[in-house]
Amino acid sequence: MKIIVPMAGMGKRMRPHTLTVPKPLVPIAGKPIVQRLVEDIAKVCGEPVDEVAFIIGRFGATVEKQLQGIAESVGAKATIVYQDEALGTAHAILCAQNSLTGPLVVAFADTLFKADFTLDSTVAGTIWVQQVEDPRPFGVVKLNEQGQITDFVEKPVEFVSDLAIIGIYYFQDGEYLRRELQYLLDNDIKDKGEYQLTNALENMKNQGTVFVPGRVTEWLDCGNKDATVFTNQRYLEYLKERGELLVSPSAIITNSVLIEPVYVGEHAIITNSVVGPHVSLGDHANVRDSRLSNSIVQTSASLLNTVITNSMVGNHAVVTGTPDDLSLGDYNNIRV
Structure with missing residues (x-):
């Protein structure tokens, strides 16, 4: 199992705290956000994680060494790749194309979650979602009567669903994902000016891939100062429950x-x-x-x-x- 972590963004909404470190290295309950994320995913994978690929900006040797230590903390090797231009979520993931093989989890490093499950590796793909009051800032999914995902919609202006994609995905076939991401870039398929992962998911679904929703107990955002302070509050409660x-x-x-x-x-x-x-x-x-x-x-x-x-x-x-x-x-x- 691999974990792919896109984290090349500038974190402008978190300034001044991201002027000296990237947002995913801001601490929550004493550990960087991205370390909490990687450790939590490793716990639910149900099998060993052998590689964590971090997609970053040019953050410097100190940050890269810290990321290597985070991968090693879950028994995995670290791969560092760079996204030098912000061209969307699909482009970010494809920057780690050499790591897109076999089963993998893609997890964007500005979110944490509380969950009590083990990942089901027998399904083709799982998209984790959470019900939200205002879905307009998010990518959302629609479900059929069988509970399968029928549509992916990026930041809907009109209401189509209140099930927001939280930024964590499981793919049984990493090579298939890589081909679909490359197809978007080769054919210059953009949504709102960027290459979006949701477009690749839609193409995969149209080709017969069955995606199912995954549910978390709680979705914790780290997008700005107030949200990060709240996430710290909830995560401390979570750690207390676990007796840490x-x-x-x-x-x-x-x-x-x-x-x-x-x-x-x-x-x-x-x-x-x-x-x-x-x-x-x-x-x-x-x-x-x-x-x-x-x-x-x-x-x-x-x-x-x-x-x-x-x-x-x-x-x-x-x-x-x-x-x-x-x-x-x-x-x-x-x-x-």
Whole structure:
């Protein structure tokens, strides 16, 4: 089994947090989004994952080394390929054409999920969906009476379905997928100016491929700051249910209260403070005389004499006395 992870986007809606790192490396409960995604997919695959192909921009050697470590954490080798021009989802996946063989999962790295299932590898293809109130920003599917997918519609203006594609797909035959993606590019078949995976899925369906919907318990988006903070909240609840250790033994906690669930990274220092619920503190974070809730605080950040909620604080940032809803990038310093 292979996992294909397109993640070359600039993450503009997540700025300033994506000015120094790509969005999929922003942490959720102490681990990068893409690591959480790869680990969760590996758990439901039902068979070993032998390769994870990351489709990235020119993010540099440090990022590539981190991605290699993520693949190795699930017992797989990492393949790094580049998408130098944003030409759509189909083009992004085809950048990893040498890895499009055998059974594989395609997972776009701006979404996480909660699920309790094992992937059914006997079907030709599975498209994971979730019911949404407003389907217009998403690709959606329509189903027949047998529960099979009959139509793929990209960002419908008129209502056709409220089953949104969450960005995770299983294909039994990677070579077949590769041929259909290449067909779109060879014939310049675009939708809304880009080469869309949904067009390839529609062609495959018209040739007799039966796609079935997969359902998740919860779909967690990481598209902007508020969505990412909410995803952190829900993921901490999920990890608490699984009984995972969320507070590092090396953290130093003095005269403080932790309100679960919270994640506290290695060598973090918490003094005279109340932290939680739904707070993630990165390694070496320093919190003193403060009250934190529903926030993500990254590596080596310092929060001093402050009260924050619904916030993201970047690596090495310093906050002293600030309003309670904050989105602060790496190395910034705010004092009020």
